[in-house]
Amino acid sequence: MSSAIPTRTEVPDSDKWDLKLLFADVSKWQEDFAWLQRIYPNLEQWKGRVGESAARLAEVLEFEKALELKMERVHHYVSLQLAEDATNNEYLARIGQVQNLFTKIGEAAAFVVPEILGINDERLAEFLADPVLKEWRIKLHKIRRMKPHVLSFPEERLLALGSVALSGYDDTFSQLTDVDMKFGVLIDDTGYEKPLTQSSFSSFLVKRNPELRRRAFHQFYAEFQDHQYTLAASLAYSVKADVFRARARHYSSALEAALFPDDVSVSVYDGLIQSVRANLEPLFRYFDLRRRALGLRELHLYDTYVPLVPEIETQFTFDQAAETVLSALAPLGKDYVDLLAEGLGSRRWCDRYENKGKRSGAFSSSSYGSPPYILMNYKEDVFSDIYTLAHETGHSMHSWFSQNSQLFQDYEYPIFLAEVASTFNEELLTHHLLQTTRDPKMRAYIVNRQIDELRGTLFRQTMFTEFEKIVHVIEENGDALTLDVFKSEYHKLLESYFSENFVLDPELDLECLRIPHFYHAFYVYKYATGISAAVALSQRVLSGESGNVEAYLNFLRSGGSKFPLETLKAAGVDMATSAPIESTLRLFEQRIADLEELLL
Incomplete structure (x- = not known):
C-alpha cells in the first residue's frame, strides 16, 4: 500500500468487504426499506389482543420477527457503508432515514411486551404448552422474568418521560470532557508541539522519555482539577x-438491578473482587520489575504504560497476518480454520486497509444470515494489528456459529459473553507466537504485552468494579457523595491496588472523575470476568483433552439461548466459582517469571 491515504475508489475490491452478500445493490436495499415502511403499521391489528390465545401471541411474535429480520439487515448495510466512508452524503442520508423509521416502528411495537407481561401466569403456562409457541419459549421466559420489575403503564410512562432528564449527567460529562476542557500542547521528544487531548494522552504515556510522560500526566490532570467539583456533581447524580x-423497579440495590438481566448473582461480582484482592502480590512484583527494567528510582502511574520492550520492527502483509492467526487457531479444528480462511480471503468478509473517510479502529459486525464482516485499518509495520485481527475474528466466528445454530430470536449473545471469544483468540495467538518464536526480544515483547493486557483488564477493571459498588452503597445508605468522598474512597483503593514502592501522585485521586464507564455503572466487571473465562477456555482447548474443543464450539453455537453463566458452565468454565479467576491470576504470575528471565 502507498504511504498516501487512498480514497475509497482507489482501494482494490480484493481489499474491501463484499457488501453484495447483504444486498446486490442499493435498489435491493431500497426495496426492503420500502417494505418496512409499508408493513409495520399492520402491528396495530394486534393491539389489545396479544393475550387472546397462544396462536394470537405466536402471530404477533412472528410478525415482529419478520420486521426485525429486515430491520437488522437494512441497518447493517447502511452502517457498514457509513463506516467505510463517513464523508459520503448518500450514506449519511440513508442512516438518517433508517433511524427515523426505526423510531416509528419502536413506537408502534411498544404495546407488545407490556401485553405479554399482562398475561397471568396460569394462562401463560397454558400458552407455552401449545406447540405453536415451541420456538418462542426461551424468548418468552426472558421477557417474563422481568415482570416483577415492570411497573404499571402510568408509572412506566413517567419513567420513560423522565429518562432523558435522568441521564443528563452523561451529556454534561461528555460535553465537559470532550469539548469544553482544553489540555494545551506539549513539546514532544522530537521537539515539535503536539496537542494534548483525551485521545493523545495515552500516546504520551507510552513515550520512552520519562520527563515527557511526567509533564503529560500533570498537565492533563491540572485541567481535571480545575473542573473537579462539576465532575463530582455529575458523577454523584449518575x-x-x-x-x-x-428502587423504582423494586430491586434491592442498584447492583442487583444491573446484574439481574444476565441472571448473575451478587456473589459472582463480590467473588471477583475477593479473588483479585487476595492475589495482589504478583502485581506488586510486576511494578517492581517495571521500575528496574526502565531504570527508574521510583514508579508513578505514568510509568506503567510504556512497553518494557520498545516497539519491535516487523513487516507482515495482511495475508501473512491472516496466516499467522489461522495457524494459531488450528487447535479449533479444520472446519473452523477453513471457514475463517475463506472469510478472510475469497468471501471478502474483511475491509482491510485505511482509506479517506473510513472509521478508525476495528470492529466485527453481523446480522442474521449475513457474513460477520470485519473492519480493519491494518498496517503492515504495526505488530499489534495481528492481535487486532485475531480479536475481531473471534467476534465474527462467534456470530457465525451463533446465527447458524440458533433461531433469530435466540442468536444474539449478551455483552457478558461478547469479549470471551475475541480474547480467547488472542490467547491462542500468544500461545502460538511463544511456541514458534525464539528471538528473546520478540518473546519479551509478546510476554510483556500479555502481562499488560491482564493487568489492565483483570486488576484495573476489578478496582473499578469495587469503586462502583462502594459509591452506590454510600448513596443507598443515605450518605452524601461529595468530591471529598469520591477522592477519599478512590485513594483507599489506589493504596490497596498499588504497592508501597509506588508513588501515588495526589492528582491520581481525580482519576475516578474521568472514567466514562462510571457513568454507565456495573459494566466494567464484565471485562474482568470475560478475560478470566477466555483464559480458562483457551487452557482447556490447548490441553488437548478429549471433548474440550467441541465444548468450546458449542459455547460459540449457543448464542443467547441460555444465560451467560449457564453457557460458560456448559463449556467447562464455572464463573460462579473462583477457579477461572484464580487460573488467570496464576497465568499472570507465570508470565512475570518469564519476563524476569528474559529481561534481567
Whole structure:
C-alpha cells in the first residue's frame, strides 16, 4: 500500500468487504426499506389482543420477527457503508432515514411486551404448552422474568418521560470532557508541539522519555482539577439516578438491578473482587520489575504504560497476518480454520486497509444470515494489528456459529459473553507466537504485552468494579457523595491496588472523575470476568483433552439461548466459582517469571 491515504475508489475490491452478500445493490436495499415502511403499521391489528390465545401471541411474535429480520439487515448495510466512508452524503442520508423509521416502528411495537407481561401466569403456562409457541419459549421466559420489575403503564410512562432528564449527567460529562476542557500542547521528544487531548494522552504515556510522560500526566490532570467539583456533581447524580431506577423497579440495590438481566448473582461480582484482592502480590512484583527494567528510582502511574520492550520492527502483509492467526487457531479444528480462511480471503468478509473517510479502529459486525464482516485499518509495520485481527475474528466466528445454530430470536449473545471469544483468540495467538518464536526480544515483547493486557483488564477493571459498588452503597445508605468522598474512597483503593514502592501522585485521586464507564455503572466487571473465562477456555482447548474443543464450539453455537453463566458452565468454565479467576491470576504470575528471565 502507498504511504498516501487512498480514497475509497482507489482501494482494490480484493481489499474491501463484499457488501453484495447483504444486498446486490442499493435498489435491493431500497426495496426492503420500502417494505418496512409499508408493513409495520399492520402491528396495530394486534393491539389489545396479544393475550387472546397462544396462536394470537405466536402471530404477533412472528410478525415482529419478520420486521426485525429486515430491520437488522437494512441497518447493517447502511452502517457498514457509513463506516467505510463517513464523508459520503448518500450514506449519511440513508442512516438518517433508517433511524427515523426505526423510531416509528419502536413506537408502534411498544404495546407488545407490556401485553405479554399482562398475561397471568396460569394462562401463560397454558400458552407455552401449545406447540405453536415451541420456538418462542426461551424468548418468552426472558421477557417474563422481568415482570416483577415492570411497573404499571402510568408509572412506566413517567419513567420513560423522565429518562432523558435522568441521564443528563452523561451529556454534561461528555460535553465537559470532550469539548469544553482544553489540555494545551506539549513539546514532544522530537521537539515539535503536539496537542494534548483525551485521545493523545495515552500516546504520551507510552513515550520512552520519562520527563515527557511526567509533564503529560500533570498537565492533563491540572485541567481535571480545575473542573473537579462539576465532575463530582455529575458523577454523584449518575449514582443517584442508578439508585432511583433500581428502587423504582423494586430491586434491592442498584447492583442487583444491573446484574439481574444476565441472571448473575451478587456473589459472582463480590467473588471477583475477593479473588483479585487476595492475589495482589504478583502485581506488586510486576511494578517492581517495571521500575528496574526502565531504570527508574521510583514508579508513578505514568510509568506503567510504556512497553518494557520498545516497539519491535516487523513487516507482515495482511495475508501473512491472516496466516499467522489461522495457524494459531488450528487447535479449533479444520472446519473452523477453513471457514475463517475463506472469510478472510475469497468471501471478502474483511475491509482491510485505511482509506479517506473510513472509521478508525476495528470492529466485527453481523446480522442474521449475513457474513460477520470485519473492519480493519491494518498496517503492515504495526505488530499489534495481528492481535487486532485475531480479536475481531473471534467476534465474527462467534456470530457465525451463533446465527447458524440458533433461531433469530435466540442468536444474539449478551455483552457478558461478547469479549470471551475475541480474547480467547488472542490467547491462542500468544500461545502460538511463544511456541514458534525464539528471538528473546520478540518473546519479551509478546510476554510483556500479555502481562499488560491482564493487568489492565483483570486488576484495573476489578478496582473499578469495587469503586462502583462502594459509591452506590454510600448513596443507598443515605450518605452524601461529595468530591471529598469520591477522592477519599478512590485513594483507599489506589493504596490497596498499588504497592508501597509506588508513588501515588495526589492528582491520581481525580482519576475516578474521568472514567466514562462510571457513568454507565456495573459494566466494567464484565471485562474482568470475560478475560478470566477466555483464559480458562483457551487452557482447556490447548490441553488437548478429549471433548474440550467441541465444548468450546458449542459455547460459540449457543448464542443467547441460555444465560451467560449457564453457557460458560456448559463449556467447562464455572464463573460462579473462583477457579477461572484464580487460573488467570496464576497465568499472570507465570508470565512475570518469564519476563524476569528474559529481561534481567
